Amino acid sequence: MRALVVHRIAPGATVQDRGRAGYRAFGVSQGGAADPLALAEGAALLGQSPDLAVLELPGSGGVFEATAPLRIALTGAPMRATLDGAVLVWNASHAVPEGARIDIGGAVTGSYGYLHVGGGIDTDRRLGSRSAHLAAGIAAAVPAGAVLPVGADTGGAVGLCLPQDNRFDGGILRLVESFQTGLFDRETRDRFIATSFSRDARANRMGMRLNSEGGGFAARGGLNILSESILPGDIQITGDGTPYLLLRESQTTGGYPRIATVIPADLPRAVQTPSGGRVQFRFVARQEALEAEMRLRAHLKVLPKLCTPLVRDPMQMRDLLGYQLISGVTAGGAFEEGE
Amino acid sequence: MTAEPPHFFSPVIRPAGLTGVLVSFGDILSEPANRAALAFSAAVARAGIDGVEECAPSLVSVFVQFDPLHLDLEVLVARLTALLEDQDWYAAPMPEGRRFIRVPTVYGTDLAPQLAEAAAAAGLSVDAAIAQLSDARVRVQTIGFAPGQPYLGLLPEAWDIPRQTALTKAVPEGALVVAIRQLVLFSVANPTGWRHVGQTALRLFRPDSDTPFFLRPGDEVQFVQASPDVLTQHADDPDGGAVIEAIR
Numbered sequence: 001m002r003a004l005v006v007h008r009i010a011p012g013a014t015v016q017d018r019g020r021a022g023y024r025a026f027g028v029s030q031g032g033a034a035d036p037l038a039l040a041e042g043a044a045l046l047g048q049s050p051d052l053a054v055l056e057l058p059g060s061g062g063v064f065e066a067t068a069p070l071r072i073a074l075t076g077a078p079m080r081a082t083l084d085g086a087v088l089v090w091n092a093s094h095a096v097p098e099g100a101r102i103d104i105g106g107a108v109t110g111s112y113g114y115l116h117v118g119g120g121i122d123t124d125r126r127l128g129s130r131s132a133h134l135a136a137g138i139a140a141a142v143p144a145g146a147v148l149p150v151g152a153d154t155g156g157a158v159g160l161c162l163p164q165d166n167r168f169d170g171g172i173l174r175l176v177e178s179f180q181t182g183l184f185d186r187e188t189r190d191r192f193i194a195t196s197f198s199r200d201a202r203a204n205r206m207g208m209r210l211n212s213e214g215g216g217f218a219a220r221g222g223l224n225i226l227s228e229s230i231l232p233g234d235i236q237i238t239g240d241g242t243p244y245l246l247l248r249e250s251q252t253t254g255g256y257p258r259i260a261t262v263i264p265a266d267l268p269r270a271v272q273t274p275s276g277g278r279v280q281f282r283f284v285a286r287q288e289a290l291e292a293e294m295r296l297r298a299h300l301k302v303l304p305k306l307c308t309p310l311v312r313d314p315m316q317m318r319d320l321l322g323y324q325l326i327s328g329v330t331a332g333g334a335f336e337e338g339e
Numbered sequence: 340m341t342a343e344p345p346h347f348f349s350p351v352i353r354p355a356g357l358t359g360v361l362v363s364f365g366d367i368l369s370e371p372a373n374r375a376a377l378a379f380s381a382a383v384a385r386a387g388i389d390g391v392e393e394c395a396p397s398l399v400s401v402f403v404q405f406d407p408l409h410l411d412l413e414v415l416v417a418r419l420t421a422l423l424e425d426q427d428w429y430a431a432p433m434p435e436g437r438r439f440i441r442v443p444t445v446y447g448t449d450l451a452p453q454l455a456e457a458a459a460a461a462g463l464s465v466d467a468a469i470a471q472l473s474d475a476r477v478r479v480q481t482i483g484f485a486p487g488q489p490y491l492g493l494l495p496e497a498w499d500i501p502r503q504t505a506l507t508k509a510v511p512e513g514a515l516v517v518a519i520r521q522l523v524l525f526s527v528a529n530p531t532g533w534r535h536v537g538q539t540a541l542r543l544f545r546p547d548s549d550t551p552f553f554l555r556p557g558d559e560v561q562f563v564q565a566s567p568d569v570l571t572q573h574a575d576d577p578d579g580g581a582v583i584e585a586i587r
Contacts, residue, residue, distance in 0.1 A: 253490075
């Protein structure tokens with residue numbers, strides 16, 4: 001069986017794909033990979049569908065063994081990784097011979113790293129998706145000792161990389177107004193925008209608490225409003241005035257008022273903000289948010305073309321031989337194939 | 340639930356983030372507004388508007404998720420406005436196939452430690468609080484927050500109590516919590532700002548079943564007082580000892 005044996009793994013690591021749409025009316029949020037951009041990058045590096053499932057690694061990785069020759073890609077928060085002791089470049093694809101061990105350490109920066117395999121992780125679908133939805137009790141974190149089945153790989157190049165991104169250190173997150181923004185008075189909104197927040201250590205796939213100096217950000221009538229639909233990116237203010245940024249696995253409705261919504265194009269940066277990392281918010285007009293969305297989608301489309309052959313250290317040619325054995329295609333050849 | 344239609348309120352359509360709109364039939368909970376939301380959500384789904392990805396009713400609103408690069412907000416608002424004018428949504432009937440479900444519930448004790456606190460907030464003795472909560476026949480107004488998790492109401496006026504200022508770290512599956520004249524029955528362990536007054540053995544979400552969601556909007560529920568050993572007896576029964584009958 002093609003599989004990935006898990007010898008050691010970060011707590012909270014899960015199998016993720018694009019999540020399950022269509023269950024909002026039943027109280028199930030879409031979930032899926034916390035950083036969908038990283039999901040798309042891995043799919044581009046391996047030349048396969050972005051619908052395939054991957055392993056999401058929060059904060060650090062683990063030790064994995066291939067039971068068959070596999071192609072892998074590593075994306076998202078950069079982590080120190082080796083293959084049988086040889087350094088693996090992040091944001092790149094690699095060949096893993098049968099029996100080889102992938103050792104992925106802690107995140108250098110950012111929050112969520114991703115281990116992709118050619119053919120995808122082939123666990124059972126529930127409600128149409130392989131994504132664990134921890135908040136809903138659908139599937140669970142992957143434990144040490146697990147054997148993750150890997151689907152059939154249509155094959156393709158390895159030894160490709162994508163440019164390193166800068167979304168792993170927090171920064172400016174753009175907001176659009178929500179239907180509850182008006183519950184917060186002008187002074188509170190202005191102060192919110194002027195405040196620099198740090199991501200609390202207690203973040204998860206549902207959301208992250210944002211800490212700041214100074215007072216909270218209470219809304220008028222804040223504890224007695226009707227529960228209303230939530231979408232990923234909403235910034236909820238709890239009773240004591242603390243903001244929480246709600247993510248893809250958040251609850252579908254909630255009664256704490258939302259001051260604004262982070263635009264989808266900035267959610268990868270938001271979720272990748274490391275513990276203690278700083279973020280600040282800026283309101284943008286709807287048109288600017290739409291243009292950001294257009295740019296993001298155009299970027300996703302050209303990702304396969306942005307993959308370039310890794311420039312190799314001759315000391316690590318062993319890896320180069322490895323991938324020729326598996327695919328018979330050199331990195332350069334695949335690059336010329338384009339999409 | 341308030342019986343009078345909220346004539347003072349005309350439905351409003353507002354953007355929700357970049358990828359959603361919210362159609363609201365009220366700013367407070369009323370039965371006509373809740374019925375309007377349930378019926379309008381079904382109508383939006385049936386309309387099959389190109390670019391609409393998902394719609395879901397909440398208590399008195401409908402959330403419509405769409406692709407803003409495929410469908411202009413203005414076009415969507417125009418389509419929804421036309422749909423709103425089709426009929427008097429406040430007069431829409433309740434959904435078909437409703438059921439009345441009586442669920443054994445332990446009030447207070449270690450299983451539901453905030454009963455006394457909630458009773459005090461409602462200005463009631465603990466006994467009066469149990470009597471009111473266990474007598475109330477409440478309706479599922481919407482499913483939300485977590486898988487298959489119902490918001491139920493309306494409770495008597497006294498229960499118009501606010502949420503707590505701080506979140507309770509977690510209440511367990513089957514927990515009955517209260518705030519703002521509503522009950523919520525938890526389908527999975529989760530943090531909450533509502534007060535934990537009762538505990539049931541009901542499993543609302545069964546991800547491996549063909550019918551993963553036990554309750555539907557429109558179902559009516561009574562949380563009948565039971566002793567802790569009744570819950571123990573029904574620990575292996577996903578229905579938690581609930582008695583179900585059809586509403587005709």
